[in-house]
Amino acid sequence: MRKVRSGRKGIVIVMLALGASFFFGLAGLAVDTIYIYAVKARLVTAVDACALAAARSIGKGQTEMNRIVDMMFDSNFPNDMLMTISRSHTTPVITNFPGQGRREVSLTGTAVVPTLFMRIFGWNNLTLQASAQAARRDVNVLVILDRSGSMMLAPGPPWPQLQDAAKFFVNQFDTTSDRMGLVTFGTSARVDYSMNYSPGVDFKTGINNIIDSHQVNTANRTNPTQGLYLGYKELITLNDPTALNAIVFFTDGQPTAFANWFKVQTSGTPRSTSGSPRYGVVHTSQDHSSFRGLAKAFATGIPGSSSDIIQLENTVWTSPGNDVNTLLIPAVGAGNFYPFSPEGVGVNPTFSITAGPKTVDGTGAVFVNGSLANRTQEIEDIAINATLEIGKLARNPATLNGGIRIYCIGLGGWLGPAEHGFLKSLANTADQEAGYPAHETTQPEGIYYYAPGPSQLRQAFQTVASEIFRLIQ
Amino acid sequence: MFEFAISLPFLVAMVVGTFAVGLMFDRSLTQGQLARNAANMYARGIRFNTTANKQLLANAATGMNLKVDGTGETVVYLTALTRVPSNANCLVSGNTVPCANRGLIVIAQRFIVGNTSVDPSVFGDPGSTNIDSDGNVANYEHQTYARATVPASVSNATSGLGEGEFIYAADTHHIPTLIRFPGIVAPDKMHTWAYY
Numbered sequence: 001m002r003k004v005r006s007g008r009k010g011i012v013i014v015m016l017a018l019g020a021s022f023f024f025g026l027a028g029l030a031v032d033t034i035y036i037y038a039v040k041a042r043l044v045t046a047v048d049a050c051a052l053a054a055a056r057s058i059g060k061g062q063t064e065m066n067r068i069v070d071m072m073f074d075s076n077f078p079n080d081m082l083m084t085i086s087r088s089h090t091t092p093v094i095t096n097f098p099g100q101g102r103r104e105v106s107l108t109g110t111a112v113v114p115t116l117f118m119r120i121f122g123w124n125n126l127t128l129q130a131s132a133q134a135a136r137r138d139v140n141v142l143v144i145l146d147r148s149g150s151m152m153l154a155p156g157p158p159w160p161q162l163q164d165a166a167k168f169f170v171n172q173f174d175t176t177s178d179r180m181g182l183v184t185f186g187t188s189a190r191v192d193y194s195m196n197y198s199p200g201v202d203f204k205t206g207i208n209n210i211i212d213s214h215q216v217n218t219a220n221r222t223n224p225t226q227g228l229y230l231g232y233k234e235l236i237t238l239n240d241p242t243a244l245n246a247i248v249f250f251t252d253g254q255p256t257a258f259a260n261w262f263k264v265q266t267s268g269t270p271r272s273t274s275g276s277p278r279y280g281v282v283h284t285s286q287d288h289s290s291f292r293g294l295a296k297a298f299a300t301g302i303p304g305s306s307s308d309i310i311q312l313e314n315t316v317w318t319s320p321g322n323d324v325n326t327l328l329i330p331a332v333g334a335g336n337f338y339p340f341s342p343e344g345v346g347v348n349p350t351f352s353i354t355a356g357p358k359t360v361d362g363t364g365a366v367f368v369n370g371s372l373a374n375r376t377q378e379i380e381d382i383a384i385n386a387t388l389e390i391g392k393l394a395r396n397p398a399t400l401n402g403g404i405r406i407y408c409i410g411l412g413g414w415l416g417p418a419e420h421g422f423l424k425s426l427a428n429t430a431d432q433e434a435g436y437p438a439h440e441t442t443q444p445e446g447i448y449y450y451a452p453g454p455s456q457l458r459q460a461f462q463t464v465a466s467e468i469f470r471l472i473q
Numbered sequence: 474m475f476e477f478a479i480s481l482p483f484l485v486a487m488v489v490g491t492f493a494v495g496l497m498f499d500r501s502l503t504q505g506q507l508a509r510n511a512a513n514m515y516a517r518g519i520r521f522n523t524t525a526n527k528q529l530l531a532n533a534a535t536g537m538n539l540k541v542d543g544t545g546e547t548v549v550y551l552t553a554l555t556r557v558p559s560n561a562n563c564l565v566s567g568n569t570v571p572c573a574n575r576g577l578i579v580i581a582q583r584f585i586v587g588n589t590s591v592d593p594s595v596f597g598d599p600g601s602t603n604i605d606s607d608g609n610v611a612n613y614e615h616q617t618y619a620r621a622t623v624p625a626s627v628s629n630a631t632s633g634l635g636e637g638e639f640i641y642a643a644d645t646h647h648i649p650t651l652i653r654f655p656g657i658v659a660p661d662k663m664h665t666w667a668y669y
Contacts, residue, residue, distance in 0.1 A: 012476040020480075027491065034498050041502060045509045049669045052516060053640075064635075071633055072640075074626035075668040156569075168637070412564075431606070455562035455569060459614065462555075462637040470518035 028117025036126060039082050039113050043130040046076035047089060047109035051134035054092040054105040056469040058136060059174035065092060073109065085125055087111040096177070101242025103177060106133040137472040138177040138243040140195060142231040143169070143207075146251040147186045147303065149218040149286065158252060158411060158454035159216050165457035167208045169248070172465045175202050179243075181234045182207050185227030186220030186308045187257050187283055190299040195234050210302060219307035221283040223257040224249070225386045226297060228426075229342050232394045232404065241401035244472050246446075247394065248464055249426065252411035254419050255383030257283030259297040260353075261338045261345050263364075277338065277345055280312040284376045291376050336364030340386040349393060356385030357425070357436045384422050388437075391426045395443040405444045405471070407464045412452040424448045497649065500536065501663060504645050507534045507549065508667040511586075511643035515551045516669035521584035522608055530586050537647055539587050546648040548587035550594035551641070554621055555581045555613075558636040563615040572614040578628050579619040581639070582608045592646035592662055596621045627668070641669045 053072045057065045073089050081087075089109040096103050108131045115123050145166060151159040173180055180203045181195030192210045193203065228249065235245050261277040272278060280294025294312040340351040354362035358381035366378045394404040408427040410418025421433030427446035430439050439445070447467055449460040510533050511521075521527055527541040530549055539547040556578050563572040580599050599610045599618045613619035627633045627640065634640055644666040 012474075016476060016480050023484075023487065027487070030491070034494075038498070038501070038505075041505055045505065045667050048509070048513070049516075049667065052513070052669055067632060067635075068638070071626055071629075072668060075624060075640075078624065078626065453562075453564035453569060455564065455572075456614070458558060458561070458637060462639070466639045467518065470516060473517055 025117075028120070032115050032118045035082075035116065036113060036128065039084060039111055040128050040130060042077055042082060043087070043109050043111050043128055044132070046073050047107060047130050047132040048134075049073075049076050050089060050107055050109070051092070051105050051132035052473055054107065055103075055134040055136035055473050058094065058103065058105070058176075059172050059178065069107070077109070077111070083114060085112040085114055099242075101138045101177075101240065102135050103138070104133050104135050106131065108132075134473060138179075138199070138240075139173065139468060139472050140179045140181075140235060140238060140240055140243050140245045141173065141468065142181045142183065142195060142234050142247045144183045144185065144224075144227050144231045144247060144249045145211075146222060146224070146227075146253070147184045147214060147216045147220060148222040148251075148253060148256075149186070149216065149220045150222075150253050152216045153218050154252070156454045158457070161454035161457050162250065162411075163211050163214070165461045166211050166250075168458055169461035169465055170204055170207050170211075172469075173204070175204060176200060179203065179238065179240075180207060181231070182210060183227050183231045183234070184214065184303070185223050186216070186299075186303065187223055187281055187295055188259070188297050188299045188308050188310075189223055189226035189230050190303070191230050191234060192302060195238055213302055215303060215305045217303070217305060217307040219286070219309055220303075221257040221281075221286075221309070222251065222253050222255050223259060223281060223283070223383070224251055224255050225340065225383050225390065226259045226281075226342070228387050228390045228394075229340075232390055235394075235400065235404055239400070244405065244468070245400045246405045246407060246468055248407045248409070248461075249423075250409045250411070251418055251423070253417060254422070255380050255387065256288070257281050257295075258340070258379060258383040258386060259342070260340055260382075262294065263336050263338075264294075278312065279342075282379055283309070284379050288376050288380075291379055336367060340382075340389070351386050351389035351393070353382045353386050353389075356388050357421070358382075358385050360385055384419075388422070388425055391428075392440070392443075395428055395440065397442060397444075403444045405468075406446045407467065408446065408448045409457070409460045409464065410448065410450045411454065411457065412450070418450065420448070420450065423450075497660075500647070500649055501665075503535060503537060504547075504647055504663055505665050505667075507537065507539070507547075508643045508645045508665050511549050511551055511645070512641055512667040512669040515553075515584075515643060516641040520608060521551055521586055522606060527586045541586060543588055545588045546591065546650060547645065548585065548589055548591045549643055549645045550596065551582075551584040551586070551608075551643050552580055552594065552596045552621070553582035553608075553639055553641055554578055554596065554623060554627065554634065555639045556634045556636050557614045561614050563612070565615065573617065574614055574620060576630070576636075578621045578623050578634060579613045580610050580621045581613050581619075583610060584608045591648055592664060595644050595664070595666065596623065596642060643667050643669075 050069045050072045054069050057068045090107050092105050092107045111128045114125045177199045179195045182193040193207045259281045264272040264276045264278050281297050282293035284291045296310040354360045360381050366374050397403045406427050408423040410423045421436040425436040427448045429448050451457050451460040531539045537547045538545040557574045559576045561572040562569045603611045610619050646664045
């Protein structure tokens with residue numbers, strides 16, 4: 001018995017040595033695996049971020065996109081991170097999917113890592129790879145710019161800085177698949193650059209040239225209703241539900257004009273010789289003390305240095321202050337103007353001018369019989385109500401597969417600065433001002449950016465662009 | 474038996490150590506995924522100023538005790554960084570002046586989910602009184618409190634963040650109290666980040 005025992009002496013040491021080798025080998029393998037897994041996780045994060053950033057910056061061109069991707073990769077996976085020997089990534093590749101309203105960016109990252117224990121088996125380092133794809137929806141953006149007189153009257157003046165900021169915005173989009181249009185409004189509104197074209201058109205040059213050539217006359221009023229409607233109509237006519245459809249709406253003040261169909265008198269003095277109703281613009285004076293009309297609702301060319309207040313043919317034009325019958329509305333009676341119906345009286349779409357946050361006398365009697373102060377206020381309130389009604393229709397989820405997203409930029413203006421409540425309501429932000437409708441949870445939420453001064457305009461447009469790029473990823 | 478008794482402490486230490494390192498690794502991976510998910514969602518437009526959106530992050534932070542009520546052992550800072558244009562002017566007391574942060578990287582927006590006492594953000598702190606309910610930092614173009622601390626890859630004037638460009642970052646900080654074993658060295662705090 002003793003012999004047997006002495007014969008087994010040391011067996012535990014041997015078993016322990018064998019067991020320890022096995023366990024240490026296993027532990028070594030586990031450590032290497034864990035290490036490799038950690039590096040791989042980081043690499044995945046880096047390439048994923050690069051793909052998203054590349055998708056965001058497609059419109060900036062290949063060189064800029066490469067710079068941004070390099071920055072993103074270096075920030076997420078710095079040199080020497082986790083003891084890596086080297087790391088790199090491929091150039092982003094863009095794949096087009098014609099007709100589907102999207103593109104895809106893909107790239108691959110590589111990291112070479114040293115092994116700790118696996119080198120015992122001859123593997124001194126390992127090459128890890130991770131790939132990522134990011135889809136980018138095409139986007140149709142309609143830019144609406146306010147060219148009212150205050151853009152030149154206000155200290156600064158803001159118009160040149162708006163031109164700079166708007167062009168900066170335009171240049172961030174991609175002419176390969178995105179589409180962009182431009183509408184401007186003063187007393188009248190105009191489609192300066194229609195977006196009804198096939199993708200691939202160099203809209204950047206076209207729109208930037210128009211923005212450069214625009215001049216603002218200090219007499220121009222603010223007619224956002226017509227401007228927004230023309231923008232909305234551009235997107236509806238384009239009818240591209242696969243892409244993200246967005247309106248970027250800029251203004252520096254409160255509405256002071258609106259276009260509509262008006263009943264005008266065809267007999268007596270003054271009278272219209274072109275029948276009734278007439279489509280034209282009514283507007284307040286610059287100091288809001290009086291109002292007049294009818295002015296032409298559509299500018300015929302890119303506005304130059306002259307005022308865009310042009311008398312509508314065959315209507316009487318009187319001086320401010322002598323405006324009792326300026327609109328040629330019958331002196332007595334109700335229903336002197338119609339719901340905002342830009343396509344014609346009774347032709348859809350029509351927009352209520354009484355529904356909305358502002359209390360408006362829908363009969364038109366205020367224009368005829370009310371005090372002067374009431375009448376000028378009525379013009380501003382009708383413009384707000386009708387503009388918000390158009391916004392509501394544009395954002396309706398049934399419109400273009402999810403609704404048009406509206407982004408508003410307001411500038412701290414001259415006399416009456418941009419009204420936060422009006423623009424927040426138009427954008428349907430989550431935080432609505434008192435006196436305005438609650439946030440519509442079923443409609444797309446935009447943003448409202450308030451720029452206190454012209455110097456903040458570039459940041460404002462950049463913020464809106466960033467929001468759009470975030471959404472189309 | 475004697476040899477086994479001698480080797481037992483080493484074996485136990487190895488098993489416990491493996492367990493502890495495994496847990497720490499698991500926690501580290503979770504934290505990395507949390508930072509990645511947070512930055513990814515933020516870059517895609519999710520704003521973390523609502524409880525529902527904050528809860529999305531809390532749900533993704535399994536085992537990290539991330540709470541939306543400002544307590545817990547984890548904090549996530551979501552930061553929108555931008556470079557103020559070199560020609561930017563600011564409105565100060567009614568006068569237009571060159572912005573004080575021209576050309577610098579600043580914090581334009583900040584959301585916080587979790588317990589801020591765990592650790593401050595690596596990007597800087599604009600101060601809660603300077604951040605509105607939408608997370609926007611007031612006057613970030615001009616105020617020094619908005620200046621951000623960023624790595625050279627972001628701050629470099631030519632290869633880094635361009636003027637007016639935005640980058641969305643998340644940095645997460647965690648106190649790994651749950652994985653401390655007596656005698657096992659564990660970090661007091663863990664932190665990681667992601668840029669999108």
